[in-house]
Every structure is written in structure tokens, then in C-alpha cells.
Amino acid sequence: MLLGLFLELRKQGVPTKVVEWLDLMAVLRTGLVTADITAFYHLSRAVLVKDERYYDRFDYAFSDYLRQVEKYGTDWLNNMTEEEFFLAFDRELSPEEQAELQRLAEDKERLKTTSKQVFEIEDEQNVEKQGLGASGNKSASATGSAGFNIEEGMLNAESGEQKKKAVRAWDEHAFRSLDEKQNISSRNLQLALRPLRRFAREGAALEFDLEGTIRATARDGGFLNVQERPERRNHIKLLMLFDVSGSMDVHVKTCQELFSACRDQFKHLEFFYFHNCVYETLWKHPSRRDEDGIPTIQVLNTYGADYRVIFIGDAAMDHAEITRAGGSVEHWNEETGEVWLTRVAEHYRRLLWLNPNPERTWSMSPSTQLITTIINDRMFPLTIDGLKRGIQSLSR
Amino acid sequence: MKFEGTSSYIATDDLKLAVNAAIALERPLLIKGEPGTGKTLLAEELAAALDAPLLTWHIKSTTRAQQGLYEYDAVSRLRDSQLGDPRVNEIANYIKPGKLWEAFTAEKRPVLLIDEIDKADLEFPNDLLQELDRMEFFVYETQQTIKAEQRPIILITSNNEKELPDAFLRRCFFHYIAFPDRHTLEKIIHVHYPKIKEELVNQALDVFNDLRKVPGLKKKPSTSELVDWVRLLMFDNAAQAGLLQTDAALPPLSGALVKNEQDLELLQRLNFMQRRGR
Numbered sequence: 001m002l003l004g005l006f007l008e009l010r011k012q013g014v015p016t017k018v019v020e021w022l023d024l025m026a027v028l029r030t031g032l033v034t035a036d037i038t039a040f041y042h043l044s045r046a047v048l049v050k051d052e053r054y055y056d057r058f059d060y061a062f063s064d065y066l067r068q069v070e071k072y073g074t075d076w077l078n079n080m081t082e083e084e085f086f087l088a089f090d091r092e093l094s095p096e097e098q099a100e101l102q103r104l105a106e107d108k109e110r111l112k113t114t115s116k117q118v119f120e121i122e123d124e125q126n127v128e129k130q131g132l133g134a135s136g137n138k139s140a141s142a143t144g145s146a147g148f149n150i151e152e153g154m155l156n157a158e159s160g161e162q163k164k165k166a167v168r169a170w171d172e173h174a175f176r177s178l179d180e181k182q183n184i185s186s187r188n189l190q191l192a193l194r195p196l197r198r199f200a201r202e203g204a205a206l207e208f209d210l211e212g213t214i215r216a217t218a219r220d221g222g223f224l225n226v227q228e229r230p231e232r233r234n235h236i237k238l239l240m241l242f243d244v245s246g247s248m249d250v251h252v253k254t255c256q257e258l259f260s261a262c263r264d265q266f267k268h269l270e271f272f273y274f275h276n277c278v279y280e281t282l283w284k285h286p287s288r289r290d291e292d293g294i295p296t297i298q299v300l301n302t303y304g305a306d307y308r309v310i311f312i313g314d315a316a317m318d319h320a321e322i323t324r325a326g327g328s329v330e331h332w333n334e335e336t337g338e339v340w341l342t343r344v345a346e347h348y349r350r351l352l353w354l355n356p357n358p359e360r361t362w363s364m365s366p367s368t369q370l371i372t373t374i375i376n377d378r379m380f381p382l383t384i385d386g387l388k389r390g391i392q393s394l395s396r
Numbered sequence: 397m398k399f400e401g402t403s404s405y406i407a408t409d410d411l412k413l414a415v416n417a418a419i420a421l422e423r424p425l426l427i428k429g430e431p432g433t434g435k436t437l438l439a440e441e442l443a444a445a446l447d448a449p450l451l452t453w454h455i456k457s458t459t460r461a462q463q464g465l466y467e468y469d470a471v472s473r474l475r476d477s478q479l480g481d482p483r484v485n486e487i488a489n490y491i492k493p494g495k496l497w498e499a500f501t502a503e504k505r506p507v508l509l510i511d512e513i514d515k516a517d518l519e520f521p522n523d524l525l526q527e528l529d530r531m532e533f534f535v536y537e538t539q540q541t542i543k544a545e546q547r548p549i550i551l552i553t554s555n556n557e558k559e560l561p562d563a564f565l566r567r568c569f570f571h572y573i574a575f576p577d578r579h580t581l582e583k584i585i586h587v588h589y590p591k592i593k594e595e596l597v598n599q600a601l602d603v604f605n606d607l608r609k610v611p612g613l614k615k616k617p618s619t620s621e622l623v624d625w626v627r628l629l630m631f632d633n634a635a636q637a638g639l640l641q642t643d644a645a646l647p648p649l650s651g652a653l654v655k656n657e658q659d660l661e662l663l664q665r666l667n668f669m670q671r672r673g674r
Contacts, residue, residue, distance in 0.1 A: 047569055051570070052428060218471040
């Protein structure tokens, strides 16, 4: 039944559904693919994965699954006790999906045998035994035999010379850069641009739609029916505030590239720079020369509350730099960093902080925790996924 | 019916498998990939290979799912009624069949290409779910049900501008056309230009691949642009020599590869060709 592959995929977080799994069984039954692993890899990917950002995780799941098959042979499902099987099943599938599988079994007669086999492990063991007894011959009655042939084929192909062959397609990890949990870097800049462009286009007001109105009016037999459609102009005004401390250089550069690339999509885009935390001065240039400083108050007054603000910074500094007057490492600040940050957060309701450090390290840094509290939990990692989520929160 | 690629279209093994699986199970196939990798071309080649008629539905941002089924031309009917045209009495005269209708009622099993589905409204794919599943729809105005004689082979392309809804995705098979590797690129060039010199192919591919690796390019050159560029190079001997030059900033005839000023400026600033020489 190749169920092992399905469970591995779920473990890796690939959102494969039971229906898609049953589709794969159906395709295998047509005999399109027999004992060729690479062909099976491509086929299962086409049927089970519906977005290229999961391709990399699929590769990992596939190689993990193969390792299991090679290790235990096709007996591994036999050797798994009923308890273990149901434990894995319960763990990987939600109750709704289990119910759905049962419901499907009732709805479609031809799938009944297949789904029943999933639930009744005795039947499964029989199928495997039948397959074993027939030593790889396709037994017409057992619907699981197609899957069994694949596994046998895999085992046989892996023996001897073929094992020494070239790197297998899923080990190449060709789709690494498409995975959205990777940090934004020059490699996935293009991918990061898409949600930004989408973000820049939304929020437009409605305008009168002449074509649509005529059509709707005619359809209503002459009664006027006004139709509207969203404007097509750029609408979003954006302020970017960059933290220029040593470790941030490469991230600042990447983000500048990213946002400049879609500069024309925004109504207005401005870059500002600060060091570690926002105090009473901001700079328009990363070199932050004293004479180029602009008072933060001036920035707040010039750019109204309808601007959206995105911070790019690692939020990693000494706790005192935020909470104490004079805490700044460069100068004596009259008011604390906390006060300034709060001012910015209160003036610009729609605000977002992107942090290049991995999300799991945030709880270990007191300054990060403090900043997250000040900005009301709107901190996201600097990955494509984090960017998307952050943008969603900006739109609310 | 199996698809093996055609003499003019190089299909990788995984693409062939995805296409054949979709045909075997009569499911729509969703294709994504960088622009210029041959998504639309695939439909044409598939139709040619299977000797099936090709129906294309180009989706625009204003497209409604209903337009694919049929359109009721209310405006014409209103106008005709005011002119006293007798055709007004029969509503069927004003029902214009859409692409799905044509696909369902075609004599021979057609290939239906729904091009750039992500351009439309967010709700658009959801509106098509019922029709894609059952291959039938109901015409309210004439009270008739249009059912597919044979299920058309449906190819759907997307440029990834929008997320597609889950319910739609699970009804399709999916393939992502990755940018071709060097070996496939060579084959593609040879298919288009069988008499080309091997040396020219190698040099051109070297420059092309290096160009694609430049970080910060707004738009990376695509396969179709490569083919055009090679064609220009073939007929220009001076340009061919220029491929090896290290004192120019840009590759020869770069207008065929790089299509906007920012990228051209970027390459000039980087002194692209000179850097390559090192």
C-alpha cells in the first residue's frame, strides 16, 4: 500500500490529502509505472504535491521512506504491530480525514476494498503475504499488489551495481530555494517579490465600472444596476526602517534590493536607517553620518499615519539599550529606546518587524522579547513564509 | 494515448509522466514554471501529438467562470426587441457558448488549455469546481444540461501570481517545469537549429548560464529568449567572436536576452563579460 510514503510526507509537513493518496493508487493500478523508482518518484510527486514550495520536503520524505523500505524490506508493514500502525495513523491523520476515508469507502464501491485494507491490518498482511507468495507476480485480485510491485522493484533495483549509479533525483534537492521557510537571500529574491507585489496592489478603493454596469442593466431589462470594480492604481505608502549593526549588513542589502525591485508598485517608498534601536534620530543613508541625521519627530510628522512601516532588524542588543536613558551605545539618549519605539508603534498602526534570526532563538533574547511586546507581537522571520504572514497582518 | 514529446518539443521524463498520468485518470493537469519555459507550448504540442483539436481559453483579470460556460447576450436581445426582430422570441439565439461548452461538445476528444488561471479573481477556480468534476453544467436560460461526450484533456497554466484554493488543487495533478538543465538546453537548441556548430552552442550556453547566475537581475533570461538569441548569433559572425571577448561589458546582442534598463545597467556596472574572463 505504500502507506509508509504517505505517513512520511505528513511528517514533513507536506499537505497531502487522503483523496490524493487514493488517486495515486488508482494511477498505479493502470500500470503506467512499474518497477522504476525514478518514474515512481515523478509520478507520486505529480499526484500528491500541488505546489512547488513543498517539492523539497517531498524529496526528504521520499528518501526517508526509501531508507525504511531498504532497511526492513517489504515486511516492515507486517512487522509493525497493529498498535504501532494505528498509533502512526492516528498521529498523522486528523479524525476528519479518517472519517472521510470511511465515508469514501461507503460512497464509491470501487474504493471500498482499498480503504478497508487501510483500516484492517489483517487484510493488509494477507495482501503482503499473497504478494510474497507469488514472488512479485501481479495478483489480479489484491489491489495492494501494484504497490507491492513498486516496493519489490525498488529493492531489486537497489542491489549491486545500480546502487552505485548516479545521484538519485530526490537527493539532488534541486528545489531547495523554493522552500518558503528559507531565509530571504539573493537566491529567492524573485520568489519574495511576488507577495510584495500582491501586497502593493491591494487595498484599492472601488470605482465605477462602465462595462459591467451596462451588462448588468441590460440583464435586468433596463433597470439601472451600478457595478463597481477595484482601482488599478498603486496605493500603498511604505516606510522601511533598517537596523545597521554589523551582522545585519547582508540582510539590509538583500532587503534593499527586494523592496527597490518593486519600488514602482508602491505609491511611495522611503528607506531609513538606525542602529540597534530607534532613538531620536534616523538617517537616510546607511553610513549614518552625524550631519545627515533627521529627527525622528520630523519623520513622524512628515509621514502620516496612513503609511505602513516595516522594520528590518535582529532586535538583538543589550536589554539596557532599550530600557534606560543613555542606554544607546553611541550617544546619550534623553528618552529611552522603549519610549521612541512606542511612539512609532502608536503613530503607525500598521507596522511589521522582520527578523533574520531564526524564530526559535527569539525567546532566548530579552531584547527581542521586549521589542515584540512593544510592537504587539508583530514580529515575523525574514523568510518568504514570514513575509507573507507579516504582510497579511499589515493589511488588517 | 501516451505522450512522448514531439520532434519540436523536448519534454523531460517527469513532465511526460505527469501528462500521461493526467490523461490516464482524466484529471486536469496544473502546470507552473518560470515564464518562457514552454507551458503554453506544451498544450499545442500535446494536441499535435495526440491528433486532437486544441481549444484555448486565455484568462484575463476580468474573466468570470460563467464566460467559460456560456454568455447570455442580454444587450443584443434588448436592442433586437426594441427593433422588433423576430429572433427575440427564442432565447437560445442569444446564448453564446464558451470554451468549456465547446470542449464538452467537440466531436473528437479535445485538449483544452486554460491559460494563466491565476490572473483571474480569487474565486474563479472555485467557481469551476463543479464543472471540472462532473464535466457537465446547466444552462438556466434554456433549461438544458450540457454534458461532456468525452472528457477533454485539460491543461491549466499558472504564473504563481495568486494562491490557488485547496479544493481546486486537489482535483488536479500538478507539475512544476523547472528551468531546463544544460543538457536539456542543448537538446532544445539542436531541435530548433539542427545545423548549428557545436562550439557556438557551448560558448552561448556558458554565457547564458553565467548570466542567469547574476544576483539581483530583475528578470532572468528564459528558454525562449535563449533560442532567439542563438538564432541571431548564428547569422552574425562578429557577434560570435564577441562571445569570447573580455573587453566588452555586455555579451553581444544582449538586447535579445536582457529586456529592461535596470538589468542592463546592473550588467554594465558589474562588467559582466570582463568578470567572466577571469
